[in-house]
Amino acid sequence: MNGTIRVGNLFGIPFYIHPSWFLVLGLVTWSYSSGLAAQFPQLSAGLALLLGLMTALMLFASVVAHELGHSFVAIGQGIDVKSITLFIFGGLASLEKESKTPGEAFWVAIAGPLVSLLLCGIVTAIGVTTAASGPLAAILGVLASVNLALALFNLIPGLPLDGGNILKALVWKITGNPYKGVTFASRVGQIFGWVAILSGVLPLVLFGNFGNFWNLLIGFFLLQNAGNAAQFARVQRKTHRFDSRRCSNS
Ligand SMILES: [Zn+2]
Structure with missing residues (x-):
């Protein structure tokens, strides 16, 4: 992808961000913080903004976890992962080559959605077991549904x-x-x-x-x-x- 910025390594995999991602980060932060502010009028504007930004960043961390799912399975098959990139439509793990067998290709493909489903389950379990309420419950709800959507859309x-x-x-x-x-x-x-x-x-x-x-x-x-x-x-x-x-x- 053209114009991507290298921001470091994730488990030895070069990690890039496309400039279009910052636009999405801004929009998602704004959308979540205004949503939280409307739902919980007791939050100050600054705190709502901070919570919105945190939610947006955790959302992108979920996307990265999904891509790491594909990447780890590929690495396990001896396939080099050239990069993980975040861009306007989500994430992309760039693999050096195709799996050798259809079975191996299947596992690389399904690993990402499985990670997203797992995260949805973990976040839901945290919400239920801690009996979270207020803004925290709202944020956990958003994270669970975003991970579920990530799994289903990608399937x-x-x-x-x-x-x-x-x-x-x-x-x-x-x-x-x-x-x-x-x-x-x-x-x-x-x-x-x-x-x-x-x-x-x-x-x-x-x-x-x-x-x-x-x-x-x-x-x-x-x-x-x-x-x-x-x-x-x-x-x-x-x-x-x-x-x-x-x-x-x-
Ligand atoms: Zn995927």
């Missing part, structure tokens, strides 16, 4: 999402061909991309409603990256064919 079965990688591994397993897996899962990803775009465009065109504008952005992101995945598969297949042809000629 949508189209590339570039985790669910797409799971679908890819499945098709790969059935057909024995990793490229067929990528091509199929990226087609499905493109369909989800178009659905997201339409769900943003139709209310806008029909009712002048900007409510689903975010869907439009997500849709474009999915479409672009699903296309990239398909193109990458085509290039790889070509290279591979070229290599094998060269081998058989020599």
Whole structure:
């Protein structure tokens, strides 16, 4: 990703932040602190802002934990993790190469959503066992639902999402061909991309409603990256064919 800023290492993995992330941090902080201030009028404006910022940072820590989930499983398979990046749509763990088998690819893909589900469970358990109330309970509630949403959204079965990688591994397993897996899962990803775009465009065109504008952005992101995945598969297949042809000629 262009223009990312390196902020350090996480367990030896280079950690980057894209400038677009700061915009999201600002928006999320503002949204949470105004939400808390409205819900708990006894909070001072400064404290509401601080709690909003803390919630936003914990939310991003949840995203990083999700990416670390993918990364640790990949590292366990001998795959190098080149970087973890936070950007406007969330996080991205960049792996050096594909898993060797569909089973291994499946575990890399599902590890992130499993971490998010686990965090949702832990946060919910903390809320219940400590009988938290007031702003703390509200913050725990937000964290639990954000982690649940992270797991469920990423399980949508189209590339570039985790669910797409799971679908890819499945098709790969059935057909024995990793490229067929990528091509199929990226087609499905493109369909989800178009659905997201339409769900943003139709209310806008029909009712002048900007409510689903975010869907439009997500849709474009999915479409672009699903296309990239398909193109990458085509290039790889070509290279591979070229290599094998060269081998058989020599
Ligand atoms: Zn993921």
